[in-house]
Structures are given as structure tokens and as C-alpha cells.
Amino acid sequence: MFLVIGLLIALGLAAFVAMPLLSPESAASPSLPVDVTPLADLKRRRLVVYENLKDLEFEYQAGKIASQDYQSLRQNYLGEAATLMAASQEAEQQKETDALLEREITARRAMRRIPPPQDYTCPHCGFENPVPVKFCGECGTRIIH
């Protein structure tokens, strides 16, 4: 009995000690933020390419890379940067188009909410005819519309 209790305490202690060691690892597991947009992702990738270009330039200046390798790697990076740039611009335009559409839809909804002015009020007696009429339903005065 004493042995079992001792074992349980030992296990409990082990878990207690191990817990803080394990939890930061699980908390630090890489997960993409939910609000990462395709545009932000493209921008980040472009920055990485520029970063690589800078490194390449540095290594070339330091004489670590042969001129031929440098040229071809540089072309690769520049090509990638151009592709990412074009994709970004496309995404940006898409975003603007979306915003424009959104505004138009909102404007149309607002227009639909407000009914067109319907004024069939009789100029003679002031009766507000509920439907389009040529003659006032109350006094028979001609209503010109």
C-alpha cells in the first residue's frame, strides 16, 4: 500500500515537473494566424525573395559565389519577385474590384429601401390618393402626373 502511494506521488511529481516543459512546446507550435490574407502572404513571400537577393549579393561581394552562379541565381530570384509582384497587383486589383462591387451593392440596396416618391396628393383638397390616379378619389380634381 505504501509502495502504491509512493508510486502515485512520484508519478504526480513527474507529471508536475514535466508539465511546464511540455506546454510551452505545444503552445509554440507554428500555426498561421487566421487573418493572413493572400495579399499579405504574397507580400511576405516577396520580402523573403528580396532577403535572399540581399544575401546573394552579400555572398557574391564576399567572393563566396562564382559570377556565373550569382548571375543565374539572381535571375531566378528576380523572376520570382516579378511573379510575386504581378500576383500581388492582381490580388490588389481584385480587392479594389471587390470593394467597388460592395459599394455598388450597398448603394443599390439603399436605393431599393427608399421607395420612389409617389405623390398623388390632390392639389385641390389635399387628399393623399394611395394609388396612381388621374383624378382625385375624394373630389375628382384632375391630378396631372
Ligand SMILES: [Zn+2]
Ligand atoms: Zn381632391
